Amino acid sequence: MPITPKPRRQPDQRTRLVLSALGGLLMATGAHAHADTQSVADGALVSPSEIVDCTLANGEGSQCARYVVKYLPDDLEIGPFCPATLDEEGGIWHWDGAEAGLYRIDGDFLRLLDEQGYTFFNEAGEVHSFDIRLEAPTETNECIQGSDDPQVEMTVLIPANPVMADEPTSLETVAQVGIGLDGVPIFGDAPSVLDTGHMPALDTCGGHVDPGGWYHWHATATDVNAIFEIEGVDAECVNVEQDQTAQFGYAFDGFAMFGPLNHDGSVPGDLDQCGGHIGLAEDGGDPVYHYHSGDTFPNLPACLMGVVAQDNFSTNAAGGLGSANGGGGPGAGPDxxxxxxxxxxxxxxxxxxxxxxxxxxxxxxxxxxxxxxxxxxxxxxxxxxxx
Structure with missing residues (x-):
């Protein structure tokens, strides 16, 4: 099934009225998902979580949950990424050229790319790859994987009292989406091979290592196996428990992100353009605004309905997203x-x-x-x- 991204719509008058109504309902009922000091798993934290004063992107003062997380949670296994040869299987890739779709990175897929002019292997069937944290590519087309840096930590701010924005914010390539309950940052779709010539391979749970040496998600990992089934991809995420009703994390605007199904297993039928709605997230709870993952890859919100905090993501890494040097490293985008x-x-x-x-x-x-x-x-x- 083709995975061509849908054009982003600018909010019309009706959308603005809906946003206004949502904001009024949230204020009237207190209905919103809260990020607090217990939201992120202890095994991911460098130091205890805390609630701190912060400033939202609209200039309003607020309070945020502050999480300082490790380069990788203690109990999370990652990989595989790039195969060494055409006879091996690596991770997955969302190809957006001719014959677009979600693929396992294997010999069949790499030969498909070769037919389209993107050659990732030599005559011996060895796959070109490089470590994005330590080196630059030497071939026109290379598979990207990164080595981790245990010294790296990230600081994330999530509004504790979410506020609806006047207009939705689109989430483009490598946009900041949120943080998983496992403490792993979540970002939008990875850079395209069509833009860079190189492929930043994702593992079979939908994540990879940033040029800064830390792991992050590009998909809702807790229900990615359902995507594989829909797309007919021979892959399985075995490192993350699969549950289509479970909460995956919090978006950077403070609203919770869940799998594609409601808490009772039913299919939500009233989702807005960002993939969210106001509804029950648990038995006996109050209606809250929250996002649901989609049924195509990447299965993340298409936009954010709330207001994010200023300076909401930073890292001590030498390079990559959120670092003092900024940028994404060699091959992460057009140089x-x-x-x-x-x-x-x-x-x-x-x-x-x-x-x-x-x-x-x-x-x-x-x-x-x-x-x-x-x-x-x-x-x-x-x-x-x-x-």
Missing amino acids: FGAMAETLGVDPALLRQAMEEAGGRNADLRVVADRLGVAVEALQAALPGPGR
């Missing part, structure tokens, strides 16, 4: 610095020109004209098949 150096243009101008012209689907003639370079030179500098 605008290297491309700009090749073209002799300003990196910021190159990035802006590409984004304004359509990102991955940019009209290169428009970009080249904006930069004052030949379109052939721009094409040669971009990652892609045969380059």
Whole structure:
């Protein structure tokens, strides 16, 4: 089944009225999911959780649950990621080129990519791969896996009293989504091979190691096996207990994230554009706004309905997301610095020109004209098949 991302809709007047009504209901009933000092598993914590003063993105003062978590929870096993040869099986990948869909990273899939001009292996059937934390790619197309760094820790702020936003916030590639109850950060879809030429492989539970050396999710791991069944993928997450009714974590706006089913096993039929609704999350509880995972990969909210906290994610890692150096490391996204150096243009101008012209689907003639370079030179500098 193709997994082509759906276009993001801008909220219309009806959506704004719904948001207003939701906000009023939340205020009237006190219905919201709370993140507190007991929400994240102890085995993931560097220090005890606490409730602290924080400032929301809209400038309002609030209180947040503060979690300082390890590079990897004590009891979580991860992998596999990249196969060493075409005869082995690695993790999974959400391919968005021709014959799009969710695939197990194996010989059949890598040969499919080869037919489309993305060659991840040599004549001996050895798969090109590199450690994104320690090195850069040496081939045009390489599978990415990262080694972990036990010294790394992350600090996460989740609003303890969620507030509805005026408009939903879209969650694009590698957007900050939230934190799992297991203490693992959750991010939006991983960078596309079409953008970088490289494949940041996910393991069979839907996570991988950031260039900074810490593990994070790109899917709702507690029900990913249901996605494999729907998509016909020969994979299984054995490192995370599967439960389609269970809570997976909290979004960065403070609202809880659950599997695709209601707490009683029924299918929610009133979900908004972000995949959330107000309903019971447990027997005997009060109705609360919360998100449900979807039935396609990545099975995460498409947007956030609430307001996130300022400076809600940071890490002491030497690089990668949330670090002082920022960025995603080699192969995590288009290397605008290297491309700009090749073209002799300003990196910021190159990035802006590409984004304004359509990102991955940019009209290169428009970009080249904006930069004052030949379109052939721009094409040669971009990652892609045969380059």
